[in-house]
Amino acid sequence: MVVSARSGARVSSELSKGGEALTIRVCGNFDFNMHREFQRAYQNLSPAPKRYRIDLSETQHLDSAALGMLLLLRDHCLGGEEDEGQCRVELLNANDHVEKILLVSNFDKIFTLR
């Protein structure tokens, strides 16, 4: 029996003092296999954080499923009201490869890239 190798990716999150900002760090390949961990990192937080920071410094690759997860986080943060100001999701420290993927999809137009 062949069991597919588990990707070495991990998701860790840290809430700032006061719970205003949530930082989620994704290590390794940010792909479909992470979707449960990634969602768990930001769901069921009360009170909901005002700002979300996704730290991509340890992210090697990011696929379209990961882009989809970022969109879900954006929806979560907008709470269904698209016009309600600027979405407070920041994507931080992406390496060149990951940044290029984000730019090809023009995700810089709906997220803040730093």
Add this chain to the structure above:
Amino acid sequence: MVADAFRILVIEADRDEAVRLRELLDGCARGIGAIETSVLADSHSALDNCPQFRPDLVIYGPAAAPRATPEDLQLLRTRAGPEPVPILFVKSERETLGSACLQTGCDDILVRPYNPNLVQLKLAALQRFCDFNRSLLAQRNRMRQHHADLLQEQASARQIFSNMGRESCLDQTRAIRYHLSPRAVLNGDVLAAAYAPGGKLMMLLGDFTGHGLAAAVGAVPLTSIFYSMVPKGFSLCHILRELNAKLHRVLPGNMFCCAVMLELDPHKQYGRLFNGGMPSACLRCGSGNLRMLESRHLPLGVLAETEVDEAVIHFPLETGDYLYLWSDGIHEARNLKGEMFGEQRLLDAVSAPMVEGRRFEHILAAVNHFGAEQHDDLSLVEVALADVVPRSTTGSEMGSEPDLEIGRLGNWSINFTLGPEELRDADPLPLLHSVLAQVPGAANFQDSLAIVLGELFRNALEHGLLRLDSALKRTDRGFAEYYRQLDSGRRRLSGGWIRIALRCRDRSGRGLLEVIVEDSGPGLPEGNAGRGNSYSGRGLRLLRAICRRLQVKPGSSRVRAVLDWGQVASRSRRLRKLAI
């Protein structure tokens, strides 16, 4: 046969030993639940009995064990069914755990004299082993069944998708070559192409998030909108806005569609391309220079509403130019070392000197040679830009004589006036096309009519009302600036109108169609008729080739075109010469 009992087949010729064994096993039943025992004299009768009794466990008694052969054991295991059946030998304490019994291939031994507690423990362990195997097999069977159902469903779905693809004009022109290679049965990449009225070719290559069924399903709304809007003459941007809004409504929040859509106008020899989230398309000029047409927009379906106009890239069509489109499956094809094929290798393959007509195979071969395993759906499209021959030409080449088929033409007229509200964002051409499509004989020269209406309407809007300068369009950058000005001018429009009047007169089956387009602007500047500001080169040449008469007067904002309603075949031949 007791249901759910633990079934033990005992093989023992010696009666006393058989009775002792049966008593021993029955004694264990108190500890482990119902046991059903069947005693047979030898391997031969055991083999016959196996398929009916379906033992969970086989025990060779002390007299039978020395006579068992490896072949007997193998046959027993085969006959007993798919679940593994443990086989035990009874051996006396005095006998060494000899190689003889191990070589026969038994799984374990029972030691004589029997210790009922130990036997009970062993039976309980074996029973757990059998239960585990049984549930494992049941799960395997369920998974097999599900997998077979899934493949069956996907095969049906694939049939539906391939039937939907028949609407495309991909195989009607030699200008387009394509290769779509799904990773699984279904494809998350989608390619659609159709001719718009006026002979424009519209094409779309899309890549939905993920692959397999969920990704492929997205192709349904995409292609249905594409194939319904393109033939009606909707503009590139209008179709894109519609696709985006529809996909935003139907796709789940984490799904979207990266897409390249292009419009090629072989008459006016320009192309327009929208890229939302796809890898850069590559325009290979006859000279060998490459121009990358990069993504300037979010993928379709991400935002509820979107402005696509500013993301559209304009480029001229020249003989010998090729356009290459691909999905990221090509970039991300990996070799055994895990390296990606990447953009650079791809561009090397595109720019390599090559006999014309061989480059497509060369690129595919380079990717296939590099990639060890396909990780994603993979698509490659090549368009020979100067060879995109409009459909009407192929129609007349096939020998259809449209003027013979026209019956009564009728005498009728349509007047149509558009105010600033309509001109700001409405597109009146599809509406006019749909009205005219109902008129007898109109289908025969829908393309000519579409070109004339399109040219005259755009002239009235862009030059009559908005006073845009066609000279801008001479450079690539100017082209983009022109369309930026058009877009912003249209949005700021607060007054003015455009009037379109169509009148058909039946002259015993060979009628005349008069098209008058007028706008509220100050009219064509004096001394400039036919050149410079109004109709820059191509537009006018095109109109003169199609129309019987064309009246453009300096100082007037009224343009009158007269078309022959019936001499289609000869007209479209002239049109074709012009296009080539």
